[in-house]
Amino acid sequence: MSQRPRRGxxxxxGPGGNRPRFWGRHAVIAALAxxxxxxxxxxxxxxxxxxxxxxxxxxITYADAADLGRLVPPDAPHQGLVIEVDPLDEIWLGDLLEAxxxxxxxxxxxxxxxxxxxxxxxxxxxxxxxALGIVTQDRHAPPESxxxxxxxxxxxxxxxxxxxxxLARALDEIGEAGFWRIGLAGEASGSLAQVMGDTRPALxxxxxxxGMRHNTAAHCDDLARLPISPKVESLxxxxxxxxxxxxxxxx
Numbered sequence: 001m002s003q004r005p006r007r008g009x010x011x012x013x014g015p016g017g018n019r020p021r022f023w024g025r026h027a028v029i030a031a032l033a034x035x036x037x038x039x040x041x042x043x044x045x046x047x048x049x050x051x052x053x054x055x056x057x058x059x060i061t062y063a064d065a066a067d068l069g070r071l072v073p074p075d076a077p078h079q080g081l082v083i084e085v086d087p088l089d090e091i092w093l094g095d096l097l098e099a100x101x102x103x104x105x106x107x108x109x110x111x112x113x114x115x116x117x118x119x120x121x122x123x124x125x126x127x128x129x130x131a132l133g134i135v136t137q138d139r140h141a142p143p144e145s146x147x148x149x150x151x152x153x154x155x156x157x158x159x160x161x162x163x164x165x166x167l168a169r170a171l172d173e174i175g176e177a178g179f180w181r182i183g184l185a186g187e188a189s190g191s192l193a194q195v196m197g198d199t200r201p202a203l204x205x206x207x208x209x210x211g212m213r214h215n216t217a218a219h220c221d222d223l224a225r226l227p228i229s230p231k232v233e234s235l236x237x238x239x240x241x242x243x244x245x246x247x248x249x250x251x
């Protein structure tokens with residue numbers, strides 16, 4: 001029986017397989033520092049480029065701020081730097097679970113969270129609280145993009161991101177690896193602190209508004225709510241993820 005390849009490429013973002021472009025100092029410097037990231041070319045002002053230690057083989061184009069503004073979405077805060085990159089190699093869920101075997105880091109599972117700013121902010125919180133990684137469904141998550149990398153503020157390069165075809169099957173595999181799968185839901189009776197206890201949590205969050213799908217919730221071990229005031233109905237998913245990760249880290 002042939003063994004499946006262990007690594008692959010994520011689908012290119014944009015029409016025609018165009019490579020994503022990142023902008024802003026944090027996203028650019030983090031991408032350049034990541035040995036797993038292939039940077040194809042860089043544009044920048046002389047002042048911004050002089051502050052970087054660039055590999056000699058990297059094609060460099062000097063440009064003024066106005067020219068850089070034409071390479072990125074309107075009003076994007078490029079800070080004098082734009083790069084073109086290849087998407088990171090795919091990470092298999094089994095490899096991530098194996099890498100985290102024996103430690104207590106939480107895992108984040110996102111169900112149909114498609115906004116790149118939210119996913120970027122969640123990656124940043126995952127880096128801040130040392131999460132093992134995040135898991136999303138491949139067809140219902142944003143591709144790597146400048147907006148996502150900017151929101152992640154460098155965390156896209158350091159937090160493992162697994163994309164799976166079937167989220168329910170992935171949750172089964174996560175449970176078999178020893179995680180307690182906790183779905184965040186406003187209607188849950190127990191608070192996150194009560195439900196989490198001393199478990200090794202996989203925190204499952206659904207899209208803002210719709211929340212988790214029924215089938216996703218059915219593959220969780222328990223549901224939990226964040227103890228928020230009745231003055232607001234719910235939190236933005238990236239805020240909820242940050243609070244849940246803090247709760248896991250503060251135990």
